[in-house]
Amino acid sequence: MSLKKGKKRNGWRRLGRALLYVTGAIVLLLIILVIYVVSVSHIDPPAITDKQSLQWQRKPLDSTSYTLGNSWFRKSESGLYELYVEGKPFERGVVEGKLTAELIQRQEDHFTDQIKKMIPSQSYLKFLRYFVGFFNRNLANNIAEENKEEIYGISFSASGNYDFIGTNYERILNYHAAHDIGHALQNMALVACTSFGTWNGASADSSLIIGRNFDFYVGDKFAEDKIVAFYHPEKGYRFMTVTWGGFTGVASGMNEKGLTVTINADKSDIPTGSATPVSLVAREVLQYAKNINEAWAIASKHKMFVSESFLVGSAEDNRAAIIEKTPEKMDMYDPKGQFITCTNHFQGATLGKEEKNTKQRDETASGYRFNRLAELLQQHGPNTVQKTVDILRDRYGMHGENIGMGNERAINQFIAHHAVVFEPKKKLVWVSTAPWQLGKFVAYNLDSVFSMKGLQYDHEIYDSTKTIAADPFLQTQDYKSFVAFRAMKADIMDGKEVDVKQLIRLNPEYYHAYVLAGDYAFKRKQYKAAEGYYKTALTKVIATKAEEDHIRRQLEKCAKSN
Numbered sequence: 001m002s003l004k005k006g007k008k009r010n011g012w013r014r015l016g017r018a019l020l021y022v023t024g025a026i027v028l029l030l031i032i033l034v035i036y037v038v039s040v041s042h043i044d045p046p047a048i049t050d051k052q053s054l055q056w057q058r059k060p061l062d063s064t065s066y067t068l069g070n071s072w073f074r075k076s077e078s079g080l081y082e083l084y085v086e087g088k089p090f091e092r093g094v095v096e097g098k099l100t101a102e103l104i105q106r107q108e109d110h111f112t113d114q115i116k117k118m119i120p121s122q123s124y125l126k127f128l129r130y131f132v133g134f135f136n137r138n139l140a141n142n143i144a145e146e147n148k149e150e151i152y153g154i155s156f157s158a159s160g161n162y163d164f165i166g167t168n169y170e171r172i173l174n175y176h177a178a179h180d181i182g183h184a185l186q187n188m189a190l191v192a193c194t195s196f197g198t199w200n201g202a203s204a205d206s207s208l209i210i211g212r213n214f215d216f217y218v219g220d221k222f223a224e225d226k227i228v229a230f231y232h233p234e235k236g237y238r239f240m241t242v243t244w245g246g247f248t249g250v251a252s253g254m255n256e257k258g259l260t261v262t263i264n265a266d267k268s269d270i271p272t273g274s275a276t277p278v279s280l281v282a283r284e285v286l287q288y289a290k291n292i293n294e295a296w297a298i299a300s301k302h303k304m305f306v307s308e309s310f311l312v313g314s315a316e317d318n319r320a321a322i323i324e325k326t327p328e329k330m331d332m333y334d335p336k337g338q339f340i341t342c343t344n345h346f347q348g349a350t351l352g353k354e355e356k357n358t359k360q361r362d363e364t365a366s367g368y369r370f371n372r373l374a375e376l377l378q379q380h381g382p383n384t385v386q387k388t389v390d391i392l393r394d395r396y397g398m399h400g401e402n403i404g405m406g407n408e409r410a411i412n413q414f415i416a417h418h419a420v421v422f423e424p425k426k427k428l429v430w431v432s433t434a435p436w437q438l439g440k441f442v443a444y445n446l447d448s449v450f451s452m453k454g455l456q457y458d459h460e461i462y463d464s465t466k467t468i469a470a471d472p473f474l475q476t477q478d479y480k481s482f483v484a485f486r487a488m489k490a491d492i493m494d495g496k497e498v499d500v501k502q503l504i505r506l507n508p509e510y511y512h513a514y515v516l517a518g519d520y521a522f523k524r525k526q527y528k529a530a531e532g533y534y535k536t537a538l539t540k541v542i543a544t545k546a547e548e549d550h551i552r553r554q555l556e557k558c559a560k561s562n
Contacts, residue, residue: 043140045152045169046090053094054156065458066099072455073099078433078442081225082461084449086232089146093153093248101157103225103245108159111175114219139177139274142303146235147280150248151176158246176249177277180306192365193264194392194411195311195342196373197320198383202338210313210320210422211388212262213437214242214251217415226418228431230449236287238450242418242431249279250286251417256446257290258315258424264342266307267360268326275305275327282310291316292334299323300330309333311342315424324348339377343370363545365408372398372411385421385430386468392419392437393471397541404510405482408543412437414482430468438479441468481506485513492516500533511540515547518554531558 058066058073065074071085081103085096097104140148155168165171195212203209217223225244232238241253254260261282281302289295295312305327313320322333324346331348333340345361346352361367376394380387395412397403406414419437421430427446433439443466452461473479485506491498500517507513518533534555542548 043167043170043173045155045167046145046148048090048149048152051090053091053153056094056098058098061455061458065455067455068095068099070454071095071099074455074458076442076460076462078440078462080431080433080442081227083227083229084232084452084455085229088234089149090153092231092233093150094156095153096150096248097154097157097246100227100245103227104154104157105159105245107222107225107245107247108162108171108175110221110224111178111218112162112165114222117219139173139277142274142276143173143176143280144284146233147248147283148173154246154248172246175246176279177274180277180304192344192369192408192413193262194369194373195262195264196340196377196388196391197311197313198339198377198388199319200338202377202383204382204384207423207425208313208315208318208320209383209385209388210260210262210311210424211392211420212252212311213392213411213413213416213419214262215413215415216251216417223417223436224434226431228444230446231287232450233287237290238446239286240429240444240446240449241283241286242420244417247279248283249277250282251279252420253282253286254313254422254424254427254429254446255286255290256427256450258427259286259289259291259295260311260313260320260422260424261286261295262311262420264309264311264344266309266324266326266344266346267356268306276302278304278306278308281308281325285310285312290314292319292321296323296332299325303327307346309342309344309346311340313422313424318425322347324351326351339383341370341373341377343367343373345370365543368398368409369411372396372409375399376411385423388421389419389430389437389441389468392421392432393473395473401541402509403541404507404513405478405485406507406512407510407541409541414486428463428466430466433470435474438471438474440470443467485510489516492520509540511537511542511547514540515551518551522554522558525561527558527561531555531562534558 056068058068060066066072073081073083075081083096083100085092087095151172152169155172158168158172162171166174192215193213197208197210199208200206227243227245228240229243230240237255237257239253239255241250250261252262263278263282281299281304285295285298289298291314292312299310304325307326310323311320312323320340322340322342324331324333329351331346331351333348344364344366346357351357375398376391380391391411393412395405395410397409403409414436416436419432421441428443430441430443432441442462444462449461485503488498488503500520504513504517514533514537518530518537521530521533534551537551
């Protein structure tokens with residue numbers, strides 16, 4: 001062997017040893033990191049001295065209703081579940097957990113099933129567990145003791161099937177930040193909610209009316225078991241909220257003083273650590289504020305790690321305003337007029353002018369939906385509860401253009417977890433029934449519900465004289481076509497073979513039908529067909545600039561592949 005070859009071989013050996021050393025160091029670092037994350041992501045539950053409530057048992061009134069002391073739980077003929085709980089935080093949580101145990105467990109099943117569909121990789125799911133654990137390592141420090149005790153009480157009724165994710169308490173606590181984490185990680189699915197209010201001359205009887213769509217989609221099954229919950233806490237005001245099993249935060253709610261809170265997501269930067277979940281800030285406002293100024297004072301105390309708009313309606317003020325909050329700043333949007341509208345961008349004098357906010361307004365569906373909302377309010381004239389429901393159900397674009405069923409630019413995107421209408425001075429709330437906001441809206445009177453002394457026998461508690469009928473759209477062929485379209489879309493997502501021409505026939509004005517067909521053909525190397533679908537998509541009303549950019553990139557790929 002020559003000296004040159006020997007030196008070369010020794011060089012490779014030294015490089016190999018160096019790489020082995022570096023690789024070993026990286027592996028060791030990763031092991032240390034995992035150990036660290038596991039240790040810091042553990043969250044100790046609050047210390048509870050009296051746990052006698054864990055021995056309490058619910059009593060059945062019939063197959064769908066239960067009582068536990070003065071608290072109760074039942075399923076309405078409307079399909080909505082109804083819950084009333086009272087007492088101290090931990091006891092309240094225990095009672096809520098025992099009354100709704102089946103829903104808590106089923107909701108976690110649905111939630112995790114949907115995450116597995118979105119992230120089928122088991123290894124990535126495990127990584128995500130550690131990421132979320134690290135991200136939320138200080139979560140408990142940012143949540144009020146009252147909320148932690150209530151969540152801890154609920155956690156005793158959670159499923160035992162998900163210990164690999166975390167303890168019951170850790171999981172339920174982290175689920176309260178799920179909205180914020182998803183919002184922060186991807187800025188995707190900025191839950192594209194719409195809310196608005198009218199009062200004085202903009203309302204037919206001059207009183208305040210608030211309407212909102214909560215467009216939060218985690219799969220169809222997640223929205224099946226909606227709960228209209230009535231809380232009588234030991235401290236603060238009594239209030240109602242539309243929620244789901246195990247969730248004590250607030251997305252839409254009203255308290256006994258006629259103060260309402262609804263939340264709308266806005267554009268956020270990726271944060272560096274946890275803070276108070278948006279829904280728990282809204283919960284505190286609902287429980288402890290009776291007017292807009294008090295709501296502002298409560299919201300200003302909390303640090304949040306995503307950007308959010310809180311539309312606050314107040315019977316005392318007979319108007320509404322929007323508290324706009326980012327991790328660093330806070331603003332108030334008060335139009336000083338007779339109506340207010342809110343989608344997914346800021347409007348305040350400070351935050352509304354920021355570049356990332358105007359980009360959010362102009363490059364997503366938020367600005368378009370905002371303009372359509374203003375147009376409908378003007379067209380409908382002085383507002384009523386029925387007109388509010390009609391607006392929440394509107395599925396068209398500007399000037400009534402058919403932009404396809406399910407378009408994110410429409411106020412009704414056919415993904416709403418729930419829709420609500422509030423009349424704060426009358427303490428009335430209307431809650432939508434399935435599907436989405438198309439079923440009937442049933443009315444609850446807070447004064448009537450809170451005057452009940454327990455549930456002595458199973459009976460309806462909503463006011464049937466104020467029910468708003470289901471949308472006639474449910475009886476049309478267009479509705480049937482949309483249901484079939486969604487089923488075919490799900491088949492495509494699952495990798496099944498479909499007839500894309502039939503998909504398009506079911507929803508011909510929807511740009512996304514052509515995008516789905518184009519992507520389907522492109523995946524099968526049918527570039528000419530894909531090109532035709534993409535070009536047609538560009539002639540339709542496209543929801544976001546990001547989606548338009550995707551279409552144009554695909555067209556470039558088609559041109560290179562033809």
